[in-house]
Amino acid sequence: MGLTRRDFLQSAGAALGALALPSLSSPQGAGSRPLAGTGICTTLPPRAAGAAQFELVAGVCSQRIRPAGPETEIWGYNGSVPGPVLRFRQGDTLDIHVRNALPQVTTVHWHGLRVPNAMDGVPHVTQHPIPLGGTFDYRYRVEDSGTYWYHPHQSSFEQVPRGLYGMLVVEEQKPLPVDREVLWVLSDYKLGDDNRQVEDFGRILDFGTEGRHGNVVTLNGEAAGPHRVLAIRPNERVRLRLLNAASARAFLVEFAGHAPWIVTHDGQAVPPHPVPDGRLLLGAGQRTDIVLDGTRSAGEFAVLDHRRGGTQLARIAYAGKAVRSKALGRPAPVALNRHTEVNLDRATDHYLVFEGGVKGAPAIGKVDGKALKVEEIMERHGLAWTMNYTAQHEHAMMHEPLFRMRRGEHVTVKMINNTDFEHPMHLHGHFFRVLALNDVPTRHREWRDTVMLDPRGSCDIALVAENPGEWMFHCHILDHAAGGMMGTLVVEG
Ligand code: C2O
Ligand code: CU
Numbered sequence: 496m497g498l499t500r501r502d503f504l505q506s507a508g509a510a511l512g513a514l515a516l517p518s519l520s521s522p523q524g525a526g527s528r529p530l531a532g533t534g535i536c537t538t539l540p541p542r543a544a545g546a547a548q549f550e551l552v553a554g555v556c557s558q559r560i561r562p563a564g565p566e567t568e569i570w571g572y573n574g575s576v577p578g579p580v581l582r583f584r585q586g587d588t589l590d591i592h593v594r595n596a597l598p599q600v601t602t603v604h605w606h607g608l609r610v611p612n613a614m615d616g617v618p619h620v621t622q623h624p625i626p627l628g629g630t631f632d633y634r635y636r637v638e639d640s641g642t643y644w645y646h647p648h649q650s651s652f653e654q655v656p657r658g659l660y661g662m663l664v665v666e667e668q669k670p671l672p673v674d675r676e677v678l679w680v681l682s683d684y685k686l687g688d689d690n691r692q693v694e695d696f697g698r699i700l701d702f703g704t705e706g707r708h709g710n711v712v713t714l715n716g717e718a719a720g721p722h723r724v725l726a727i728r729p730n731e732r733v734r735l736r737l738l739n740a741a742s743a744r745a746f747l748v749e750f751a752g753h754a755p756w757i758v759t760h761d762g763q764a765v766p767p768h769p770v771p772d773g774r775l776l777l778g779a780g781q782r783t784d785i786v787l788d789g790t791r792s793a794g795e796f797a798v799l800d801h802r803r804g805g806t807q808l809a810r811i812a813y814a815g816k817a818v819r820s821k822a823l824g825r826p827a828p829v830a831l832n833r834h835t836e837v838n839l840d841r842a843t844d845h846y847l848v849f850e851g852g853v854k855g856a857p858a859i860g861k862v863d864g865k866a867l868k869v870e871e872i873m874e875r876h877g878l879a880w881t882m883n884y885t886a887q888h889e890h891a892m893m894h895e896p897l898f899r900m901r902r903g904e905h906v907t908v909k910m911i912n913n914t915d916f917e918h919p920m921h922l923h924g925h926f927f928r929v930l931a932l933n934d935v936p937t938r939h940r941e942w943r944d945t946v947m948l949d950p951r952g953s954c955d956i957a958l959v960a961e962n963p964g965e966w967m968f969h970c971h972i973l974d975h976a977a978g979g980m981m982g983t984l985v986v987e988g
Pocket of ligand 1: 606646648780921923969971
């Protein structure tokens with residue numbers, strides 16, 4: 496046993512890295528698609544501790560999405576969708592040189608990580624957008640382990656569904672013992688019969704309803720379906736990192752014939768527990784790591800998504816000799832990141848009320864300081880939603896923060912959804928505890944950065960305001976964010 500797991504990841508990564516490199520200097524990358532071409536069970540390029548600066552190029556390229564017909568022109572990082580997996584060990588320094596080869600200005604946001612505010616990648620709030628042909632260096636210490644992702648925060652309702660997203664993995668100092676790690680990035684594309692992307696971004700109809708959904712669900716950048724295979728050996732233990740990178744779609748995933756354990760939500764450890772009702776909800780932007788044991792000896796089992804009429808995402812196929820004589824039992828918990836416990840007795844209470852949408856009850860809101868009815872907000876401003884009775888333009892310099900907190904302040908926020916739509920609400924720069932959903936206390940009071948709010952539902956969260964700066968708080972249905980469900984919180988000091 497000369498090889499440690501890490502050595503193995505690095506050598507596997509080196510092989511893949513060689514494939515990926517040619518596209519670094521030319522973002523057009525002539526059809527180069529290092530990740531998508533390698534199947535769904537790939538160990539992806541790692542980033543070594545303290546490695547030299549890594550270049551991430553956002554550009555236009557083409558990639559096979561549907562199994563038949565022509566390739567599709569997409570926007571991707573380093574010539575592929577998803578972009579390269581950025582892998583770190585907790586405590587490493589991320590040092591990434593981003594180059595913009597897109598026909599639009601852009602930024603890169605590191606979803607979930609507690610970064611210094613200036614590294615958060617939000618145009619006009621934390622940095623100037625990166626101009627065409629321009630560059631920006633992101634550099635910070637990676638404090639939190641877990642499954643994260645990166646994507647633009649500029650025109651995200653267009654740039655993300657065109658293909659600009661990738662996974663960022665931070666290994667725990669002591670990783671969970673598993674036989675293998677598998678990464679699944681779920682998303683969708685809206686393609687015509689000619690396999691071209693339908694370029695209908697930014698429609699008010701999508702802003703004001705459930706967001707723009709694609710017609711082709713993707714797994715690691717290529718069409719999902721029964722032809723996508725997760726090969727597993729009897730009694731093997733796999734850690735499956737799941738990310739929903741779709742701009743609007745939620746997934747409700749079932750692993751037929753299996754009973755995986757949830758070990759983290761949004762990268763934060765929870766006591767290992769079976770998936771409730773066997774169906775795992777992944778709202779846009781959310782991640783969950785599961786431990787999947789090959790508890791069957793042979794056969795094939797469907798991985799299903801139960802949302803929107805149901806689709807098969809992939810199949811689990813047994814192959815090979817048993818890894819051990821018996822499947823393993825409940826996994827050990829993942830090490831929890833540093834979180835300051837919230838003292839609810841001395842917490843300041845805040846609220847956030849969401850209104851609007853095309854079917855919404857009459858609501859009123861302020862845009863640029865002027866009070867308007869929601870219909871007027873739509874007609875005059877192309878906005879569809881309000882947060883605490885204000886609607887903000889995505890690209891505006893943010894005017895008034897939703898509320899301010901002192902550094903070190905303990906805070907609860909009650910979110911009330913007065914709309915007929917669900918909203919995955921995401922806070923930058925912090926994790927929060929999910930105390931209750933629809934007034935029912937949650938079993939694990941999980942730490943998350945993105946929480947799904949049911950239509951007409953409510954959610955109670957709590958946090959300690961520890962990271963100074965102005966932080967976005969927005970819906971991760973990116974059409975909703977662009978349609979007004981975007982605001983900021985300020986941590987002073
Ligand atoms: Cu995933 Cu504000 O972003
Ligand atoms: Cu929303």
